[in-house]
Amino acid sequence: MINNLLSSRLNALVNEHVPVLLLRIGAGILILTHGFPKVMKVLQGDMAFGDPIGLGPGLSLVLSAFAEGICGLLVVLGLGTRIASIFLIINMAVAFFFFHAADPFGAKELPFFYLIVFIVTLLLGSGKYSLDDKLFNKGV
DSSP states (O other), X not given: OHHHHHHHXXXXXXHTTXXXXXXXXXXXXXXXXXXXXXXXXHHHTOOOOOOTTSSOHHHHHHHHHIIIIXXXXXXXXXXXXXXXXXXXXXXXXXXXXXXXXXXXXXXXXHHHHHHHXXXXXXXXXXXXXXXXXXHHSOOO
């Protein structure tokens, strides 16, 4: 009986988008640890940064700060999650394929992992427990 109760509880959680919530919030918080320092660099006017695709270091920093800082926060909140995920996918693709291109795989596995996670987030959407769902009834 306890097994059945636990199983039905677990099924209810899975059916109610808890895994999507955990993935979205976990990935968003983790990417914010990279994005917040970049946002602070931009706000302080320190525009020294890599230029992996030839846009210039300042623009590269602003775009990376926007993706990891602003879009990371949007993913956590579940607000515009699919659009925010697109920016994060582009950012992680640049990090993996260009910025870390010559590095051994161990040095670029984190951007690759984020790339996969944000592709999944794009495909799944924000889920039932999100601002998208509460404000626009468009969580999935």
